[in-house]
Amino acid sequence: MSVEANENGTAASVAAAQYDVMIIGAGMSGMYQLHLLRKLGLSVRVFEAGTGVGGTWYWNRYPGARFDSESYSYGYSFSEELLDEWEWSEHFSAQPETLRYLNYVADKFDLNRDIQFGARVRAAIYDEAETCWELELESGERARARFLISAIGPLSAPTMPNIPGVESFQGEAFHTGLWPHEPVDFSGKRVAVIGTGATGVQTIQEVAKTVGHLTVFQRSPNYCAPLHNSPITAEEQPKIRAGYPETFARCRASHGGFIHKADHRNALEVSAEEREAFLEKLYSEPGFGIWMGNFRDMFTDEAANTAVSDFIKKKIRSRVNDPAIAEKLIPTDHGFGTRRVPLETRYYEVYNQDNVELVDLNEGAIEEITPKGLRTANGEYEFDMIIYATGFDAVTGAFDRIDIRGEGGRKLKDKWANGPRTYLGLQIEGFPNLLTLVGPHNAATFCNIPRCIEQNVEWVAELFGYIQANGITRIAATLEAEDAWTEHVYETAAELLFTKVDSWFMGINSNIPGKDRRTFLLYAGGAPAYRDRCDEVSANGYEGFALQKVAG
Ligand code: NAP
Numbered sequence: 026m027s028v029e030a031n032e033n034g035t036a037a038s039v040a041a042a043q044y045d046v047m048i049i050g051a052g053m054s055g056m057y058q059l060h061l062l063r064k065l066g067l068s069v070r071v072f073e074a075g076t077g078v079g080g081t082w083y084w085n086r087y088p089g090a091r092f093d094s095e096s097y098s099y100g101y102s103f104s105e106e107l108l109d110e111w112e113w114s115e116h117f118s119a120q121p122e123t124l125r126y127l128n129y130v131a132d133k134f135d136l137n138r139d140i141q142f143g144a145r146v147r148a149a150i151y152d153e154a155e156t157c158w159e160l161e162l163e164s165g166e167r168a169r170a171r172f173l174i175s176a177i178g179p180l181s182a183p184t185m186p187n188i189p190g191v192e193s194f195q196g197e198a199f200h201t202g203l204w205p206h207e208p209v210d211f212s213g214k215r216v217a218v219i220g221t222g223a224t225g226v227q228t229i230q231e232v233a234k235t236v237g238h239l240t241v242f243q244r245s246p247n248y249c250a251p252l253h254n255s256p257i258t259a260e261e262q263p264k265i266r267a268g269y270p271e272t273f274a275r276c277r278a279s280h281g282g283f284i285h286k287a288d289h290r291n292a293l294e295v296s297a298e299e300r301e302a303f304l305e306k307l308y309s310e311p312g313f314g315i316w317m318g319n320f321r322d323m324f325t326d327e328a329a330n331t332a333v334s335d336f337i338k339k340k341i342r343s344r345v346n347d348p349a350i351a352e353k354l355i356p357t358d359h360g361f362g363t364r365r366v367p368l369e370t371r372y373y374e375v376y377n378q379d380n381v382e383l384v385d386l387n388e389g390a391i392e393e394i395t396p397k398g399l400r401t402a403n404g405e406y407e408f409d410m411i412i413y414a415t416g417f418d419a420v421t422g423a424f425d426r427i428d429i430r431g432e433g434g435r436k437l438k439d440k441w442a443n444g445p446r447t448y449l450g451l452q453i454e455g456f457p458n459l460l461t462l463v464g465p466h467n468a469a470t471f472c473n474i475p476r477c478i479e480q481n482v483e484w485v486a487e488l489f490g491y492i493q494a495n496g497i498t499r500i501a502a503t504l505e506a507e508d509a510w511t512e513h514v515y516e517t518a519a520e521l522l523f524t525k526v527d528s529w530f531m532g533i534n535s536n537i538p539g540k541d542r543r544t545f546l547l548y549a550g551g552a553p554a555y556r557d558r559c560d561e562v563s564a565n566g567y568e569g570f571a572l573q574k575v576a577g
Pocket of ligand 1: 414536
């Protein structure tokens with residue numbers, strides 16, 4: 026017997042394929058989860074909207090897309106063989122190489138045979154009578170399993186700007202998160218980029234290399250810092266290989282799963298000269314050291330943060346020739362690191378090019394996208410191409426786009442109307458047998474993601490081992506456990522300056538009605554503390570979860 030939801034969320038009979046576990050998404054978390062659950066002998070089916078594996082790295086093919094994490098700290102660490110076989114060509118790999126890597130992993134572990142591609146999930150309905158989940162795909166196809174795992178990623182629901190006329194533009198138009206698979210040529214073209222987050226910055230610096238004329242529409246500037254990417258030399262390769270145990274140990278010990286660890290000093294306890302020298306050193310080094318390896322009080326103390334912000338402002342002014350443009354590129358409403366820091370390669374120098382114009386939307390917002398370009402409060406612009414680097418309905422957005430209904434037909438979207446509530450960011454009260462990898466309030470959403478993905482996936486695989494060994498058929502987070510975790514999430518974040526700033530960390534998205542109230546979507550207690558808590562929960566017989574053997 027299988028079910029479909031009617032208007033009331035109750036069930037009616039239809040035929041559906043049957044598995045032990047269904048996973049939504051074949052990105053890095055879904056792929057690894059499939060691998061581990063299959064090893065337990067479970068029948069697993071992955072449903073993936075794309076035509077290939079890779080998730081983020083499948084969809085985000087925009088020009089300039091690349092890691093901000095050191096390549097060798099980003100790949101999977103679970104297989105020595107894989108570590109031995111794969112060689113990254115750059116310290117911060119570009120998207121095509123990362124996608125090749127993930128396809129290599131899929132082939133190596135023979136993952137594709139259990140992944141259904143081109144399968145976008147429309148609805149996920151819990152069947153109380155049978156203690157199982159039923160998925161409905163957009164094609165109308167259905168499938169059922171006792172357990173459901175979401176592996177849908179925190180930044181996978183792209184959002185277009187809510188500007189009238191978007192559909193009317195006659196030229197080429199692309200959202201960075203839905204970039205075409207065919208090459209896109211910018212040469213000789215008049216191109217607009219809307220958005221200056223981490224994606225916009227990577228796109229702008231790449232497009233500027235070949236474009237005819239580029240116009241950047243910026244609403245909020247971000248503090249960006251140099252990536253300092255370079256090829257990995259033949260001499261470096263064996264050192265990287267030999268250093269894997271140390272690299273992963275460093276990531277494991279750090280707050281955010283990066284090789285960078287916060288400095289033990291406070292910013293103002295050192296002399297001005299010492300501070301300057303330290304910041305100068307961070308600014309000249311590759312990667313996220315400037316964000317993750319900075320003074321330890323940078324995220325909590327306004328004065329410390331101001332000292333670092335002032336240093337970055339000075340750098341921006343030194344790199345942009347026109348002082349008026351430099352000022353427009355400097356944030357005035359938040360401090361360094363309180364939003365995600367875009368890492369860049371000659372981003373600021375782009376604004377020294379004669380064929381690049383910066384339009385500050387604070388001087389006149391975009392009023393309409395027109396057939397030929399767009400109109401701001403200050404005038405008309407004509408373009409051959411518009412690139413929307415306007416971001417995502419972050420963290421909860423991918424959940425909202427699936428009609429997820431738990432016990433009593435209750436909609437997840439309704440439950441989370443005032444912000445997500447979860448237990449460990451891995452389960453939701455009222456939605457038994459659903460596990461959420463890299464979900465809201467999970468440390469993995471604020472992490473060098475693969476490091477925390479491995480923790481999430483391995484913890485869930487261990488749970489499945491326990492479930493098998495003990496004949497468990499139903500696992501449900503208790504309301505008390507969920508309340509306590511949610512409170513802990515907010516308490517841990519309370520002191521952080523980024524809770525006082527609008528960003529996707531805080532669930533703000535101006536393009537979606539109702540996403541204008543700050544609610545913290547991540548977990549800021551750090552990956553090590555999160556891992557310890559998860560381990561404690563499992564060691565104590567999965568405290569906070571009700572585990573049952575129910576017929577059905
Ligand atoms: P984002 O940080 O949310 O930036 C979206 C940009 O679009 C912002 O500048 C925003 O302005 C602007 N925007 C949105 N709607 C607009 C509108 N209606 N009119 C004008 N401007 C509008 O999104 P993202 O850049 O795609 O980055 C999201 C996250 O993806 C990053 O923070 C990062 O975590 C991840 N990412 C990672 C990498 C990497 O690891 N290498 C690369 C890229 C992205 P406001 O700021 O004013 O809203």
